[in-house]
Amino acid sequence: MDTSYLLTHLGEEREDYFNAVIPPIVQSSNFSYDSLADFRSAILNELDNFVYTRGNNPTVAILRQKLAALEQAEDALVFGSGSAACAVAIISQLQAGDHLLSVQSPYSWTFKLISKFLSRFGISYDFIDASDLQQIEAAIRPNTKVLFLESPNSLTFELQDLAACAALAKKHGIRTICDNSYASPIYQNPIALGIDLVIHSATKYLNGHSDVVAGVVCGSKALIQKMFELDYMALGPAISPNDAWLLLRGLRTLPLRIQKANEHAKKVVDYLAQHPKVDYVLYPGHPSHPQYELAQKQMSGFGGLFSVNFKAKRIEQMERFSEALMPTFLLAVSWGGFESLQVPTACFYNLGTAPPPPLPFSFVRYYVGLEDPDYIIDAFEKAFVHLED
Numbered sequence: 283m284d285t286s287y288l289l290t291h292l293g294e295e296r297e298d299y300f301n302a303v304i305p306p307i308v309q310s311s312n313f314s315y316d317s318l319a320d321f322r323s324a325i326l327n328e329l330d331n332f333v334y335t336r337g338n339n340p341t342v343a344i345l346r347q348k349l350a351a352l353e354q355a356e357d358a359l360v361f362g363s364g365s366a367a368c369a370v371a372i373i374s375q376l377q378a379g380d381h382l383l384s385v386q387s388p389y390s391w392t393f394k395l396i397s398k399f400l401s402r403f404g405i406s407y408d409f410i411d412a413s414d415l416q417q418i419e420a421a422i423r424p425n426t427k428v429l430f431l432e433s434p435n436s437l438t439f440e441l442q443d444l445a446a447c448a449a450l451a452k453k454h455g456i457r458t459i460c461d462n463s464y465a466s467p468i469y470q471n472p473i474a475l476g477i478d479l480v481i482h483s484a485t486k487y488l489n490g491h492s493d494v495v496a497g498v499v500c501g502s503k504a505l506i507q508k509m510f511e512l513d514y515m516a517l518g519p520a521i522s523p524n525d526a527w528l529l530l531r532g533l534r535t536l537p538l539r540i541q542k543a544n545e546h547a548k549k550v551v552d553y554l555a556q557h558p559k560v561d562y563v564l565y566p567g568h569p570s571h572p573q574y575e576l577a578q579k580q581m582s583g584f585g586g587l588f589s590v591n592f593k594a595k596r597i598e599q600m601e602r603f604s605e606a607l608m609p610t611f612l613l614a615v616s617w618g619g620f621e622s623l624q625v626p627t628a629c630f631y632n633l634g635t636a637p638p639p640p641l642p643f644s645f646v647r648y649y650v651g652l653e654d655p656d657y658i659i660d661a662f663e664k665a666f667v668h669l670e671d
């Protein structure tokens with residue numbers, strides 16, 4: 283389906299709401315029926331009808347259609363956060379006694395879900411280097427039910443060969459789930475590569491305006507229906523109609539925004555990669571990335587997120603350098619919005635309690651947003667004096 287058509291028209295039955303160009307926010311918890319027969323048939327299929335907003339809602343339903351089509355999936359469920367989407371997608375495929383395989387460094391709360399939460403319910407797991415197919419194959423057990431992928435991840439940008447992983451998993455009757463937040467559906471479509479379920483933190487590119495926390499799971503009608511009927515309805519992670527409406531608004535400009543972030547990040551990464559105070563950059567779209575060829579094969583673009591390790595001798599230098607980049611780069615988590623952001627690893631040093639992270643204090647994750655790349659490069663140019671000895 284044409285992306286322009288789906289973003290502008292798909293799911294928008296305008297005659298149902300006064301031919302308004304923009305769909306209404308149907309801020310209602312429940313929906314009434316004219317006859318017992320109609321009520322009964324709606325209750326029998328809550329996924330495709332409007333009974334109660336914890337399940338489905340007219341504003342949310344438009345969003346579901348668009349997100350499914352964007353990922354070339356048959357259906358989608360929308361959640362109140364990306365973490366809820368991850369949790370429900372994973373839980374829906376497992377029961378006590380099952381085993382899960384996951385990429386080594388998934389998103390931090392996905393890591394905790396697997397290692398601290400699921401283990402409470404008798405689910406075993408292994409974190410593996412999933413860039414190596416032989417490692418995956420060697421880790422598969424008779425009770426392995428899920429292979430969890432995140433390609434690339436959002437801090438160190440390791441990739442997995444999604445088509446090869448999907449084929450291997452299918453051979454062993456294992457479901458594949460891929461967190462596709464980094465690439466967005468514009469730059470990577472895991473379902474087309476054979477992955478079963480695709481999840482997104484819609485908080486990032488899909489909404490894109492740093493004003494909504496949301497998530498999505500896309501997959502076949504059968505998988506989504508099953509997930510909906512028990513896991514989604516029982517756990518209750520629904521998005522509010524108001525947030526769904528904001529997400530619909532953000533989605534209109536998704537291709538424009540991510541193309542700009544991609545273009546700007548490329549320019550900034552090229553500048554940083556040749557700077558004498560830069561040790562290395564990590565960006566799947568840069569030829570120095572260890573999996574550059576795989577990235578070129580399965581992704582069509584890279585967006586605004588990358589990391590840099592600087593040549594800094596002391597943590598104080600990194601503190602001054604990072605503060606000099608403000609407010610061009612706000613000191614904040616998340617990414618995928620209009621605004622550039624930085625998360626210096628130095629923030630996680632000297633916490634007093636936790637041990638320092640496995641990354642050097644000179645490592646920083648950047649998100650380049652919609653600002654002029656020359657304005658961003660100029661901020662770096664000025665900040666670099668703080669890294670001089």
Ligand SMILES: *Cc1c(COP(=O)(O)O)cnc(C)c1O
Binds near residue numbers: 368461463486497
């Ligand atoms: C942010 C993020 C999540 C979690 O999404 P929330 O919307 O913050 O709950 C999951 N995966 C990745 C890759 C993320 O960046």
